[in-house]
Amino acid sequence: EEKKTTNFIYNIIDKDLEEGTYGQKVHTRFPPEPNGYLHIGHAKSICLNFGTALKYGGKCNLRYDDTNPLKEDEEYVNSIEEDVKWLGFEWDDRLWASDYFDEMYESAIILIKKGKAYVDDLTAEEMKAYRGTLKEPGKESPYRNRSVEENLKLFEEMKEGKYKDGEKVLRAKIDMSSPNINMRDPVIYRIAHASHHNTGDKWCIYPMYDFAHPIEDAIEGITHSICTLEFEDHRPLYEWTLNEVGKWPTPPKQIEFARLNITNTIMSKRKLKKLVDDGSVEGWDDPRMPTIAGIRRRGYTPESIRDFCERIGVAKANSTVDEGLLEYCLRDDLQNKVESRNVVEDPIKVIITNYPEDQTEQLEMENNRNNDELGVRTVPFSRELWIDGADFMEVPVKKYFRLFPGNEVRFKGAYFITCNEVVKNEDGSIKELLCTYDPATKSGEGFEGRKVKGTIHWVDAKTAVKVKIRNYGTLMKKDENGDDVFNPDSLEETFGYAEPSLMEAQPGERFQFFRHGYYIADTKLTTDTEKVFNKIVDLKSSFKI
Ligand code: ATP
Numbered sequence: 346e347e348k349k350t351t352n353f354i355y356n357i358i359d360k361d362l363e364e365g366t367y368g369q370k371v372h373t374r375f376p377p378e379p380n381g382y383l384h385i386g387h388a389k390s391i392c393l394n395f396g397t398a399l400k401y402g403g404k405c406n407l408r409y410d411d412t413n414p415l416k417e418d419e420e421y422v423n424s425i426e427e428d429v430k431w432l433g434f435e436w437d438d439r440l441w442a443s444d445y446f447d448e449m450y451e452s453a454i455i456l457i458k459k460g461k462a463y464v465d466d467l468t469a470e471e472m473k474a475y476r477g478t479l480k481e482p483g484k485e486s487p488y489r490n491r492s493v494e495e496n497l498k499l500f501e502e503m504k505e506g507k508y509k510d511g512e513k514v515l516r517a518k519i520d521m522s523s524p525n526i527n528m529r530d531p532v533i534y535r536i537a538h539a540s541h542h543n544t545g546d547k548w549c550i551y552p553m554y555d556f557a558h559p560i561e562d563a564i565e566g567i568t569h570s571i572c573t574l575e576f577e578d579h580r581p582l583y584e585w586t587l588n589e590v591g592k593w594p595t596p597p598k599q600i601e602f603a604r605l606n607i608t609n610t611i612m613s614k615r616k617l618k619k620l621v622d623d624g625s626v627e628g629w630d631d632p633r634m635p636t637i638a639g640i641r642r643r644g645y646t647p648e649s650i651r652d653f654c655e656r657i658g659v660a661k662a663n664s665t666v667d668e669g670l671l672e673y674c675l676r677d678d679l680q681n682k683v684e685s686r687n688v689v690e691d692p693i694k695v696i697i698t699n700y701p702e703d704q705t706e707q708l709e710m711e712n713n714r715n716n717d718e719l720g721v722r723t724v725p726f727s728r729e730l731w732i733d734g735a736d737f738m739e740v741p742v743k744k745y746f747r748l749f750p751g752n753e754v755r756f757k758g759a760y761f762i763t764c765n766e767v768v769k770n771e772d773g774s775i776k777e778l779l780c781t782y783d784p785a786t787k788s789g790e791g792f793e794g795r796k797v798k799g800t801i802h803w804v805d806a807k808t809a810v811k812v813k814i815r816n817y818g819t820l821m822k823k824d825e826n827g828d829d830v831f832n833p834d835s836l837e838e839t840f841g842y843a844e845p846s847l848m849e850a851q852p853g854e855r856f857q858f859f860r861h862g863y864y865i866a867d868t869k870l871t872t873d874t875e876k877v878f879n880k881i882v883d884l885k886s887s888f889k890i
């Protein structure tokens with residue numbers, strides 16, 4: 346099947362290769378800030394950056410964007426690396442932006458010496474007022490025309506710790522009347538008396554993102570710096586910085602693409618962290634979370650995520666992708682890969698009154714009807730069975746072809762069974778169904794005498810194992826005002842009776858539960874004695890590709 350992708354980034358790279366802009370080199374990077382777990386939006390960026398390097402035989406760095414003095418959280422760093430590897434990619438170099446602080450400082454000095462940067466004493470509020478608006482040009486700061494010598498001295502003093510946070514900043518001297526507000530003398534260094542996980546107390550001034558990022562890219566020899574659309578207006582500053590610092594003859598090129606959004610979930614580390622911190626979810630890897638750790642635990646495969654990222658392609662306009670597409674990609678991947686098992690939920694007991702009391706047969710079942718290579722297994726069948734609550738109706742509705750009093754159906758892989766009597770408990774609920782089987786109709790023996798319309802699955806009662814099942818709804822929902830809020834009904838715990846082989850299920854193993862959907866043995870909760878399954882996705886959906 347031919348998958349269509351429109352990738353304007355490849356067009357840009359093809360042209361650069363043709364013109365030899367960077368020789369024949371292609372070098373990208375994935376630059377996460379280690380302040381949370383990666384989400385599926387990051388997966389798109391990972392697939393794009395690492396995928397582009399693979400496509401062109403180039404390189405891709407994993408670079409921690411740690412220019413903010415933050416406490417390094419080893420948990421986040423480890424999770425990022427695990428996630429990139431799980432998605433199937435390998436980085437060439439693993440680097441920390443904070444290793445370039447010296448070179449960033451030297452770059453700032455170059456700008457000051459060229460008269461392209463100055464120390465400003467305006468407060469943050471004053472600077473904001475001076476910046477102007479889209480309609481109105483900004484006003485120049487009274488400190489804008491300090492001499493190079495004074496700027497060098499003040500910047501040195503900023504570095505030495507002579508001033509408090511916010512007392513002074515270093516600004517690029519560009520154009521206070523530029524139509525692009527990012528070019529109205531943006532701040533490039535600020536004072537922050539805070540320790541850094543890597544550089545400790547060496548610095549009390551830290552570079553701003555728009556100044557630091559192009560320098561990081563240039564130092565690493567990145568050719569194509571792929572980022573999300575909100576940085577489009579920052580590109581002139583990216584180019585200005587590299588051009589004015591002037592150390593790199595063929596500076597990297599910033600290319601923007603649209604951020605990935607998906608319906609009924611959120612794509613922001615900050616908001617996801619809040620759900621973790623306030624206990625709405627069980628952690629960053631809660632199977633409801635759109636984090637890579639969450640969807641991995643939920644049962645998604647790396648193949649399905651890569652396929653999804655390829656299908657959505659790269660666009661220049663922001664949009665929200667239907668969660669149905671993600672599920673489609675998963676089904677498409679699992680359908681021929683995983684084995685089927687019989688599990689019943691909301692169970693109803695069936696007694697086959699004409700079946701010998703002490704007999705058990707081992708019946709053969711196919712593991713995957715689309716893939717013979719997955720072979721067969723045997724499943725016990727005897728006088729007492731469980732069927733699914735959804736497969737019986739005492740008073741059938743129109744066109745109901747499953748079991749009801751007087752009706753005959755096929756028990757999948759076994760016999761034709763007729764329901765003769767419904768036995769009730771004192772409270773009126775169903776105790777059991779008394780049924781009979783027709784030995785002549787055994788599956789696989791070519792019975793052609795009559796046809797039945799319904800086929801249902803079943804589990805042998807004597808050998809059934811009870812398994813826990815966790816069904817998930819969407820993480821977020823709309824409240825009465827149309828705002829996105831946490832969906833408190835997003836987890837439903839239930840149980841099922843399963844054929845005995847599921848007692849062998851290993852954490853992380855996936856199955857199709859016949860007619861119910863795809864499931865994975867939860868990697869955290871499944872033990873030798875207790876099997877807990879996450880529902881990954883339904884078998885079918887109304888979503889159309
Ligand atoms: P968040 O707001 O969730 O923290 P971020 O962009 O601040 O996201 P970073 O750690 O800076 O997070 O992101 C690393 C890379 O992943 C960046 O290049 C960023 O553009 C990209 N990225 C982040 N979110 C998305 C998204 N939803 N779709 C595509 N790329 C994304």
Ligand code: MG
Nearest residue numbers: 376377378410
């Ligand atoms: Mg960021």
Ligand code: MG
Nearest residue numbers: 378613614615
């Ligand atoms: Mg962020």
